[in-house]
Amino acid sequence: MSIEHLSQDAVLKQIIASTPAPKLAFAYDDDPARNRIYLALLESIVSQQISVKAAESIFARFLALFPDGYPHPEQLLTKTPEELRTAGLSGQKARYLQSVAEFALQNPMTNAHLRPMTDEEIVQYLLPIRGVGRWTVEMLLMFVLDRPDVFPIDDLVIRQKMVRAYGLTETGRALYKRLHEIAERWRPHRTLASRYLWRWKPEGVVSEEL
Template sequence: MRNLEYGEKEISYLSKKDKKLGKLIEDTGFLECKVSEDLFDSLVGYIATQQISNRAAETVSMRMSLKFGIVTPEKIASLPDEEIKSVGISMKKAQYIKGLSEAVLSGRLDVEGLAGLTDEDVTSQLTSIRGIGDWTAEMFLIFSLGRPDIVSYKDFAIRKGIMSLYGLKDLDRGTFEKYRKRYSPYGTIASLYLWHLSENGG
């Protein structure tokens, strides 16, 4: 694990671009963000924990770590679907994870090579794999590749954070894009604070 690198330059930029976000950053203080360096293992984790609560995701992640350790394509490919499912995920997710390992082993997906691609190309390659959508690709971009400019419309907590920060009753895609562009090129740092706001009763 390494820390997502950001500091005064990024915080100052966001604070100047958006006073409400700047106040949130000032009130909250520095937020640490860990970035995983094992790309395949982390991608499996995002698939396993998509569309469930944070608490459930923590439980699934802990069970996977205890049962399988660091997962590799070879290890996953050797497991029956039922054994993957036994960590507390659906059979469909277990099959998605098995399919990911097969895509990597066949050479269809070069997980390590994703680090050298643009955000758009990473998303395109990942979402070509069954069971990986935009949210999973965006979490991979943030928490595995440490990309600095990701704000996920598919993430409920991000949308909740934006609505709370700006006093909005709903958030359509056009309004979301307005804020996403305002935060660029440091959208990921904005996301950290929006998540924090959402998770702490914002």
Template sequence: MGEQTQVQAKPETQTPPQSQLQPRSPPNSDSTLVSNSPVDLPPNPSNPSKIPIRPQKIRKLSCTPSSKTPQTTASSATPASTKSRRKSAPKSSSSRGLPQIIKPLSANGEIDNALLHLRSADPLLGSLIDTLPVPQFESHHSPFLALSKSILYQQLAYKAGTSIYTRFVSLCGGEDAVCPDVVLSLSAQQLKQIGVSGRKASYLYDLANKYKNGILCDDALVKMDDKSLFTMLSMVKGIGSWSVHMFMIFSLHRPDVLPVSDLGVRKGVQLLYGLEELPRPSQMEQLCEKWRPYRSAGAWYMWRFVEWKGTPTTAAAAIDAGNVQPLQQIQTGQETQQHQLQLLEPINGIGNLGYLTIFRLKACIWSQ
């Protein structure tokens, strides 16, 4: 028992130097390293020991605080980012809402939605909506047939265009038989015999070839967005911006199409807002911006408004001594030859038909 107490007392006497060594351990460790190593070795181990330790500490410091800081910055930035996202949410929602906008005006309830929006967005147009009848968008033609029909009616009076179109349909074997293969099977001489010019025949062939090669098809045109549709159809010979806009409104019933180069729509905007001069196509976008996303219905009311006012739409503005000239060409002189040709389509029809308005001409060509 006495030996055990002595053994216990001995470690008690040894404990104080351990407590003394703890605070002095860093300097003693360094001194031991220097003392135990030769002259050349202390700098080498000390330097590498310091070099890896410091970057490790730096890395740890840079990682841990950076990991914390991005968390804090992320946490602190999240409200701002969420706010910005919330602010940008309407834009994303509008872009995500495109499928609803692409819903045709002929769908159930879309006309009511369009009129409700136009009444609240534009009081002047709202009073016009209450006066004029409700728009009607009906078409029983396939996209290929509608585009072929628009080519045949170019630069012709309605009666002459209807006569040629009727013979064309009969030559193909009926409206249901009008397809790319049938059109390509017709010779230029056959088309010439029914009154189709060589230029229009080349337009029909180009349209049919793009269908046959898979560049265009009816299903793709129906599902295509407005911008892509405009780009693809503009590649077809004889189809310009005006024809594409009319096709989108009266055949596909797209709700947000504004034919800025159409003189009837521009005349209606001038009458609606009491403008001294006919608005330029570049001004139409700004004037009709409030109509989005139902600018097609707004354009429809502009045609009807001009007709209701008894104004000869584009006849008085574009016909001079029997010579038909596109007003946009007179004002800007910058349209391409193909687009100038398309601007001649409605004007020529109206010039030969007297006071028949653009609206009636469009309704007859595209809706029947």
């Protein structure tokens, strides 16, 4: 049903036909001892502005700082900046990670708590965390909470792929308006459309395997 709907867009239909289907989204975990939402936010912060390979290495060293390999919020808050930097984290990212831990101790972060919220309500709920922006929450919505209609327009790769696919010439606000207009055709399956765009490999363009 979703593919049929998206294929009504002739450009996207060609992209879907030439692109491997996206991988399944990560499963969320309601276990309060190992909360996938909390962990995903930590991982997103570690990944900011560095390569995937470097992020994986740093995050693994970060997890290894904890006895059971899981950064329980109360344990994370006891770590000194020096301890966190031994994992390869910058001072700023260390502070951001502890901000997530502080939030987790004071606010519910389980799927059961977030499930009744709209996508935008979840964005506004998590934005007060230092180091967490709209893009970070949108990735959480797409890959952890499996929300079907997220359009991450602030993602540079999504914008670049859409400009190329649709032959757009607009810039600035006019471009954002045009991108939103195109994506309206994809509702209520904008998450899947975006994931196809990430995996699409037009000639000369490196794709994100998502």
